[in-house]
Amino acid sequence: MNINLTIIGQAIAFFIFVVFCMKYVWPPIMAALQERQKKIADGLAASDRAARDLELAQEKSAQELREAKQQAATLIEQANKRAAQIVEASKDDARKEGEKLIEQAKAEIEQERNQARDALRAEIAAIAIAGAEKILETSVDASKHSEMLDKLAAEL
Amino acid sequence: MAGSASEYIQHHLQNLTYGQLPAGYERADGTVLQDATWTLAQTGAEAGDMGFWAIHVDSMGWAIGLGILFLFLFRMAAKRATSGIPGGLQNFVEVMIEFVDTSVKETFHGKNKVIAPLALTIFCWVFLMNLMDLVPVDFLPQLFHMAGLDYMKVVPTTDVNVTLGMSLSVFALIIYYSLKVKGVGGFMGELTLHPFSSDNLFLKILLIPVNFLLEGVSLIAKPISLALRLFGNLYAGELIFILIALLPLWAQWTLSVPWAIFHILVITLQAFIFMMLTIVYLSMAHEDSH
Numbered sequence: 229m230n231i232n233l234t235i236i237g238q239a240i241a242f243f244i245f246v247v248f249c250m251k252y253v254w255p256p257i258m259a260a261l262q263e264r265q266k267k268i269a270d271g272l273a274a275s276d277r278a279a280r281d282l283e284l285a286q287e288k289s290a291q292e293l294r295e296a297k298q299q300a301a302t303l304i305e306q307a308n309k310r311a312a313q314i315v316e317a318s319k320d321d322a323r324k325e326g327e328k329l330i331e332q333a334k335a336e337i338e339q340e341r342n343q344a345r346d347a348l349r350a351e352i353a354a355i356a357i358a359g360a361e362k363i364l365e366t367s368v369d370a371s372k373h374s375e376m377l378d379k380l381a382a383e384l
Numbered sequence: 385m386a387g388s389a390s391e392y393i394q395h396h397l398q399n400l401t402y403g404q405l406p407a408g409y410e411r412a413d414g415t416v417l418q419d420a421t422w423t424l425a426q427t428g429a430e431a432g433d434m435g436f437w438a439i440h441v442d443s444m445g446w447a448i449g450l451g452i453l454f455l456f457l458f459r460m461a462a463k464r465a466t467s468g469i470p471g472g473l474q475n476f477v478e479v480m481i482e483f484v485d486t487s488v489k490e491t492f493h494g495k496n497k498v499i500a501p502l503a504l505t506i507f508c509w510v511f512l513m514n515l516m517d518l519v520p521v522d523f524l525p526q527l528f529h530m531a532g533l534d535y536m537k538v539v540p541t542t543d544v545n546v547t548l549g550m551s552l553s554v555f556a557l558i559i560y561y562s563l564k565v566k567g568v569g570g571f572m573g574e575l576t577l578h579p580f581s582s583d584n585l586f587l588k589i590l591l592i593p594v595n596f597l598l599e600g601v602s603l604i605a606k607p608i609s610l611a612l613r614l615f616g617n618l619y620a621g622e623l624i625f626i627l628i629a630l631l632p633l634w635a636q637w638t639l640s641v642p643w644a645i646f647h648i649l650v651i652t653l654q655a656f657i658f659m660m661l662t663i664v665y666l667s668m669a670h671e672d673s674h
Contacts, residue, residue: 230432231545232403234440238447238540238549245451245509250501253455256462257481260474263467 349381356380389630394428396521396626399543400535401431403438426534440543447540450512451505458508480508487660492667499666502557506550507659513540514618514651518644521625541618541654547611554662555607561669575599606665610658617654621647 357377402424409417412427424441425431431438461477470478484504492499516539528536540546562571576592578599621643628640 230399230401230434230438231548232401232434232436232438232440234399234443234543234545235549235552237439237444238546239553241444241448241451242505242509242550242553245455246498246502246505248455249458249505250498253458253462254481254501254504256465257458257474257477258485260465260467260470261478261482267467 353377353381392630393623393626395535396525397537397542397623398428398431398535399440399537400442400533401425401434401438402441403431403434405430405434409433424533440537440545442535442537443540443543443546446516446538447509447513447546450516450540451509454505454508454512458504480504484659488663491660491663492670494667494670496561496666496670498557499663502666503659503663506662507655510541510550510614510658511652511655513546514655516540517542517618517621517625517647517651520640521622521629539618539622541614542622544611544615544619547615548607550658551607551611551614554610554665558603558606558665558669561666565670575603606661610661610665614654614658617650621650 357373402422404420404422405411405417407417407420411417412430425434425438457473458477458480461474464471465474481504484507485500488500488503519538524538525536537543562574566574576596576599577588578595580591580595582588582591624643625640628636628643631639
């Protein structure tokens with residue numbers, strides 16, 4: 229068990245190793261550890277934030293869904309109203325049209341009756357004249373008696 | 385058998401020593417040296433005669449080799465250190481560093497960039513040096529014997545020079561930080577005015593030698609106990625392995641296996657104690673409690 233130079237050799241080696249460890253081993257690993265710690269902390273914070281965001285988004289989407297439903301309901305209501313209006317309007321139109329058609333038809337009928345009446349009147353006048361000629365055996369001058377004839381025709 | 389057994393033990397406990405033998409020295413093989421010669425000691429007696437200016441080549445070689453192994457591994461991990469997903473080596477290194485860092489932070493509350501890497505170096509290095517104790521006692525010496533080197537102690541921490549070298553370095557740090565933190569006056573005051581103190585100035589002066597003796601002993605005891613604790617544990621462990629190796633071959637494992645398993649605890653514990661006490665001593669050096 230000799231005490232010798234080995235003590236000093238060991239002390240020098242120890243010193244060098246410690247310095248090396250202090251300069252080249254400890255700092256990079258410590259830095260990596262701290263960086264990872266920070267990353268994890270950041271990640272946890274981010275996940276918290278994301279969870280909160282998700283909650284907010286869910287709330288918002290529910291809100292929007294509600295609004296959309298409401299809107300759709302109003303739209304449907306409006307559409308229904310409008311449809312009822314259209315139906316009503318078209319019913320009106322149809323009725324008016326029908327009435328007009330009836331009116332026209334009536335007018336036409338009237339017109340034709342008048343025409344027929346006029347024609348009949350003329351014919352009756354002629355027949356009356358012919359009858360009167362037969363009765364009188366003379367010709368009746370239509371122009372002379374036209375006034376009387378017209379009066380007669382108007383009476384028909 | 386008794387002679388050969390004690391020879392075997394002594395042979396195993398002899399370091400490979402390189403030093404200077406004086407002129408006119410008669411070597412073990414009978415030759416007489418003409419001049420003072422630097423050489424490897426052939427016997428334990430020669431190694432003893434080399435005095436202080438000799439070096440234990442095996443202790444130094446293994447210690448430095450293991451230190452480099454430790455630093456190489458950790459440096460490799462440090463170079464590739466990433467804050468992302470760590471690999472296996474980085475995981476291991478990080479566990480070690482976290483462990484040391486926690487130990488340091490629990491004990492030492494000041495700010496000092498040296499203590500944590502110092503503690504890491506001590507723990508890993510001492511552990512590796514202790515670990516050599518688990519290599520079967522005859523294995524490496526036999527290899528070196530075949531290579532022509534007669535003496536080979538592979539466990540550096542069974543060499544008191546190695547443990548003293550480390551503990552004296554720690555002691556130097558204790559003194560350095562004591563002086564740095566407390567100043568020369570503060571440090572001297574700590575050595576001379578405690579644990580006995582008095583309000584009476586005369587009594588105070590009278591107590592200075594007593595205090596100095598007590599505090600001086602406790603200060604000197606720190607590196608000595610640090611070195612001898614580690615050395616003693618490992619030396620005893622090594623000796624027991626050597627004694628077990630003297631048993632007949634078929635009986636060896638019944639003792640060497642339990643002892644080796646127990647020794648795993650011892651070597652880890654001793655490395656941890658050396659590290660922990662270093663931290664404690666240095667944190668005491670930083671505390672200006674008195």
